[in-house]
Amino acid sequence: MNTERTRPRVIRDPGALHREVAELRRGGKKVGLVPTMGALHQGHLSLARTALEECDVCVTTIFVNPAQFGPSEDLAKYPRTLDADLDALATVGSQIAFVPETDAVYGPGHATWIEVGAVAEPLEGQCRPGHFRGVATIVLKLFNMAGTDVAYFGQKDYQQVQVIRRMVEDLNVPIQLRVCPIVREPDGLALSSRNVYLSPDQRQRAVSLYASLCHAEKMVASGETRADRILAAVEEILLEQGKGRIDYVAVADPETLEPVEQITGETLIALAVRIGETRLIDNCLIQPPAG
Amino acid sequence: MNTERTRPRVIRDPGALHREVAELRRGGKKVGLVPTMGALHQGHLSLARTALEECDVCVTTIFVNPAQFGPSEDLAKYPRTLDADLDALATVGSQIAFVPETDAVYGPGHATWIEVGAVAEPLEGQCRPGHFRGVATIVLKLFNMAGTDVAYFGQKDYQQVQVIRRMVEDLNVPIQLRVCPIVREPDGLALSSRNVYLSPDQRQRAVSLYASLCHAEKMVASGETRADRILAAVEEILLEQGKGRIDYVAVADPETLEPVEQITGETLIALAVRIGETRLIDNCLIQPPAG
Numbered sequence: 001m002n003t004e005r006t007r008p009r010v011i012r013d014p015g016a017l018h019r020e021v022a023e024l025r026r027g028g029k030k031v032g033l034v035p036t037m038g039a040l041h042q043g044h045l046s047l048a049r050t051a052l053e054e055c056d057v058c059v060t061t062i063f064v065n066p067a068q069f070g071p072s073e074d075l076a077k078y079p080r081t082l083d084a085d086l087d088a089l090a091t092v093g094s095q096i097a098f099v100p101e102t103d104a105v106y107g108p109g110h111a112t113w114i115e116v117g118a119v120a121e122p123l124e125g126q127c128r129p130g131h132f133r134g135v136a137t138i139v140l141k142l143f144n145m146a147g148t149d150v151a152y153f154g155q156k157d158y159q160q161v162q163v164i165r166r167m168v169e170d171l172n173v174p175i176q177l178r179v180c181p182i183v184r185e186p187d188g189l190a191l192s193s194r195n196v197y198l199s200p201d202q203r204q205r206a207v208s209l210y211a212s213l214c215h216a217e218k219m220v221a222s223g224e225t226r227a228d229r230i231l232a233a234v235e236e237i238l239l240e241q242g243k244g245r246i247d248y249v250a251v252a253d254p255e256t257l258e259p260v261e262q263i264t265g266e267t268l269i270a271l272a273v274r275i276g277e278t279r280l281i282d283n284c285l286i287q288p289p290a291g
Numbered sequence: 292m293n294t295e296r297t298r299p300r301v302i303r304d305p306g307a308l309h310r311e312v313a314e315l316r317r318g319g320k321k322v323g324l325v326p327t328m329g330a331l332h333q334g335h336l337s338l339a340r341t342a343l344e345e346c347d348v349c350v351t352t353i354f355v356n357p358a359q360f361g362p363s364e365d366l367a368k369y370p371r372t373l374d375a376d377l378d379a380l381a382t383v384g385s386q387i388a389f390v391p392e393t394d395a396v397y398g399p400g401h402a403t404w405i406e407v408g409a410v411a412e413p414l415e416g417q418c419r420p421g422h423f424r425g426v427a428t429i430v431l432k433l434f435n436m437a438g439t440d441v442a443y444f445g446q447k448d449y450q451q452v453q454v455i456r457r458m459v460e461d462l463n464v465p466i467q468l469r470v471c472p473i474v475r476e477p478d479g480l481a482l483s484s485r486n487v488y489l490s491p492d493q494r495q496r497a498v499s500l501y502a503s504l505c506h507a508e509k510m511v512a513s514g515e516t517r518a519d520r521i522l523a524a525v526e527e528i529l530l531e532q533g534k535g536r537i538d539y540v541a542v543a544d545p546e547t548l549e550p551v552e553q554i555t556g557e558t559l560i561a562l563a564v565r566i567g568e569t570r571l572i573d574n575c576l577i578q579p580p581a582g
Contacts, residue, residue, distance in 0.1 A: 014463060026317075111409055112427075112461035117402025136403075137462070144463040170403035171428070172305060172435040 007090045008060065008097040014105070014145040017098050021059065021147050029056040033148040033175075035139060038062040039079040039193035040088045043183040047152040048094045050180050055150060058094040061142055063105060068134030079193055098146065105141065113137050114171075116163045122257050123270055124159050124281070127247045132163045139164055143175050150176045154183075156190050158270055158283045159257060182282075184210065190282045197278040206275050208242030209282040212249075216269050220286045225263045227251035238273050247272035247279065254285055263288050298381045299351065299388040305396070305436040308389050312350065312438050320347040324439040324466075326430060329353040330370040330484035331379045334474040338443040339385045341471050346441060349385040352433055354396060359425030370484055389437065396432065404428050407454045407461075413548050414561055415450050415572070418538045423454045430455055434466050441467045445474075447481050449561055449574045450548060473573075475501065481573045488569040497566050499533030500573040503540075507560050511577045516554045518542035529564050538563035538570065545576055554579050 011017045021031050032051030036044050044060075051058040062085055069075035082099065089097060113133050120132035143151065153161050161179050168177060183191045188210030189203075198206055212234040219230055231249055238244045251260050254268040263286070270283035302308045312322050323342030327335050335351075342349040353376055360366035373390065380388055404424050411423035434442065444452050452470050459468060474482045479501030480494075489497055503525040510521055522540055529535045542551050545559040554577070561574035 018465065107460065109457075110461050112405060112407050112458050114462075115404050115406060117404070119402065141461075141463050144465055147465060166400075167403050169398065170401050170432075171405075172432045174309065174435055174438060 005090055006093075007086045008094045010086070010097050010099050012098075012100055012104070014098075014100055017059070017096070017145055018147055020096070021057075024057055025147070025149070030150070031055055031057045031059060031146075031148040032178075033142065033146050033151040034058060034060045034094070035142050035151065035153070036060060036062055037064045037078065037193065038085050039081050039196070040085045041183075041191040041193060041195075043154050043156060043191040045088060045092050046183050047154060047180050048089065048092045050178065051150070051152050052093055054178070055148075057096065058092075059096040059098055059146055059148060060089055060094045061098040061100075061146070063098075063100055063102075063138070063142075065105075065134060065138040066102065067106070067138060068131050070128055070130060073128070074194075074197075079196055098142075100145075105138070114140055114167060116166050116170075119159070119166050119257055120163045122252070122259075123248055123250055124272065127272060132160070135160055136163055136167050140167065140171070140173065143173055148175065150178055152178050152180060154181075155179050156182045156192070156281070156283070158268065162255070162257060188214070190280075192280060194278055194280065198275065202275045202278065205242045205244065206278075206280055208238050208244065209271060209273060209280055211241060212237035212271070213269055213282060213284045216251075217284060217286050220263055220267075220288055223289065225288065227259070227261050227263065230263075230269070234269065234271065238271065242273060242275060244273035244275050247274065296381055297384075298377045299385045301377070301388050301390050303390055303392065303395070305389075305391055308350070308387070308436055309438055311387070312348075315348055316438070316440070321441070322346055322348045322350060322437075322439040323469075324433065324437050324442040325349060325351045325385070326433050326442065326444070327351060327353055328355045328369065328484065329376050330372050330487070331376045332474075332482040332484060332486075334445050334447060334482040336379060336383050337474050338445060338471050339380065339383045341469065342441070342443050343384055345469070346439075348387065349383075350387045350389055350437055350439060351380055351385045352389040352391075352437070354389075354391055354393075354429070354433075356396075356425060356429040357393065358397070358428060359422050361419055361421060364419070365485075365488075370487055389433075391436075396429070405431055405458060405462075407457050410450070410457050410548055411454045413543070413550075414539055414541055415563065418563060423451070426451055427454055427458050431458065431462070431464065434464055439466065441469055443469050443471060445472075446470050447473045447483070447572070447574070449559065453546070453548060479505070481571075483571060485569055485571065489566065493566045493569065496533045496535065497569075497571055499529050499535065500562060500564060500571055502532060503528035503562065504560055504573060504575045508575060508577050511554055511558075511579055514580065516579065518550070518552050518554065521554075521560070525560065525562065529562065533564060533566060535564035535566050538565065 032055035034047045114136040249271040272281045323346035325338045405427040540562040563572045
C-alpha cells in the first residue's frame with residue numbers, strides 16, 4: 001500500500017468542496033479541516049497528521065489570505081510553494097487540498113467583516129491593525145465553504161486561536177476546534193513559513209525567542225512571580241542574544257490576553273520580534289510551581 | 292386531522308434545536324427557518340405558510356434581539372405576546388417554535404460582531420446606528436444554531452434583506468434565502484408589530500405611507516423619471532396627510548441602495564416616518580413603463 005504517497009486531490013471551487021464534504025459526512029465519514037496559507041512545514045503537517053488520527057478525511061486548505069496582511073506587510077513575497085506543498089501533504093495522507101483562487105474567495109463587492117472585540121486587540125492586534133478581522137473573516141468563510149466536523153490550528157498562533165475560539169462561540173459556528181502543540185527545530189526555533197526569510201546569521205539569532213521563553217519558564221519554576229522581572233529578563237535575551245527589535249513581550253492571562261502582574265496560575269508568555277526584516281512570534285504557557 | 296390546530300413545540304435550548312434540525316435533515320426532511328421577534332401578525336404568518344409550502348418542517352424563531360435596538364429605541368416596550376404567537380403559529384402549522392432566553396443567545400463575554408459595509412450604511416443604517424450590525428450578527432447566529440436549508444424574510448424590511456443577502460454571499464453561509472411580499476391591511480398599511488402602538492387617529496394617518504408609495508408608482512407609470520420630483524410628492528403626502536416626521540424618503544438602486552437621480556430601470560422607493568412616537572417603514576419596487 002502506498003496510498004500515503006498519493007498527492008491530495010486539488011479542489012479549486014468552493015461549491016465543489018462543499019458538496020464533496022457534505023457527501024462524505026452523509027456517508028458517515030468524519031471530516032477535518034486544516035486551514036493553511038501553504039509554504040507547509042512540519043508544524044502544518046502535524047495538524048494534518050492529527051486530523052487523520054481523529055477523522056476519516058483531512059481537507060487541507062492552501063490560501064494566502066490578502067485580508068490578513070497589512071499594507072506594509074509581506075503579502076507579495078509570502079512564499080508560495082504549491083507543488084512542494086502537495087508533495088508534503090502526500091507524506092501524511094491528506095486526501096483533499098482546497099486551493100481556491102482569490103477571486104473565488106472574495107467575490108466582487110465583498111464587504112462583510114467579522115470583528116472579534118477585546119481578545120483581538122492587544123499583542124498581534126495592536127501591531128497588525130486589521131489582521132484579526134481578516135483572519136476571523138477568512139476562517140469563518142473556510143468553515144462555511146468546507147462544512148467539516150472539526151478544524152485544526154497550531155498553538156504557535158496563540159492569539160489567533162483565542163480569536164477563533166471567541167468567534168466560534170459567539171456566532172454558534174457548528175464546528176469543533178482542536179489546537180495542536182508548537183513544532184520546533186532541534187534548537188528550539190518554532191517552525192514558521194517565514195523562517196525561510198532568515199539569513200544564516202539571523203537564523204542563529206532567532207533561537208533567542210525560544211531561549212527567552214525557556215528562561216522565563218525556569219524563573220517561574222524557581223518561584224519568580226513578578227511579571228516585570230520576567231519581562232526584563234526575556235527582553236534582555238531577545239536584545240542581546242537575538243539582536244532583535246521587539247514588537248512586544250507579554251505576560252498575560254491565557255484566556256483574555258490581558259496583562260498579568262503577578263503569576264498565580266497558568267500564564268501565557270507571548271512575544272513578537274523582528275530579526276532583520278523578518279517578524280517572528282512564539283509563546284508558551286507556564287505554570288507556577290505547586291504549593 | 293387537526294394537526295394544523297396544534298401549537299408548535301417550543302424549544303429553548305440552541306443545542307437541542309441544532310440536534311433536532313440535523314436529525315430531520317439526515318432523515319431527508321427539508322427544513323425552513325422563519326426568524327421573528329414575535330408579536331406575530333399575518334406578515335410573519337405568510338412567511339411560515341410559504342416555508343411550509345416549500346419545506347417539510349418550519350422552525351419559527353421568536354427572539355427580541357437587544358443588539359438591534361439603539362439605546363433610545365423601544366426594546367423595553369416592544370410587544371411580547373408569546374402565548375398569542377404560539378396560537379397564531381398553530382393556525383399555519385409551524386411545527387417548532389425556537390424561543391431562546393437572551394442569556395442563551397448572548398453568552399458571557401460575547402464580543403463578536405458582523406459588519407456588512409456599504410449596503411448597511413444609508414437609510415435605516417444612518418437613522419439607527421448599529422442596527423444592522425445587531426441584525427447581521429443575530430441572523431447568522433440563528434442560521435448557525437438552527438442549521439436549516441432555507442430562511443424566509445419579508446420584503447417589508449427591504450434593506451435588512453439586502454444586508455442579509457450580502458452577508459450570506461460574503462461569508463459563504465450555506466443557506467438559501469427566500470423573500471416574501473409585504474402583507475398589508477385592507478387600507479394599505481403594511482403589517483408591523485409596531486402598529487399596535489398607534490392611536491386610532493395615528494392609525495388613520497399611517498395610511499399615508501402606502502398612499503405616498505402608490506402616488507410615486509403612478510407618477511413613474513405616467514412617465515416621470517426625475518427622482519427629485521417623486522421625492523417631493525411623496526414627502527408632501529407624508530407631511531400633509533400623515534402629519535409625520537420623516538426620517539428618510541429614498542429613491543434608490545434596489546441592489547446597492549445608493550440614491551438614483553433618474554429612473555431608468557427597477558427602482559426602490561423606501562421610507563421611514565414617525566407617526567406620533569411610532570416609527571414606521573415601508574417600501575416598493577417600481578418599474579418605469581416599457582419603451
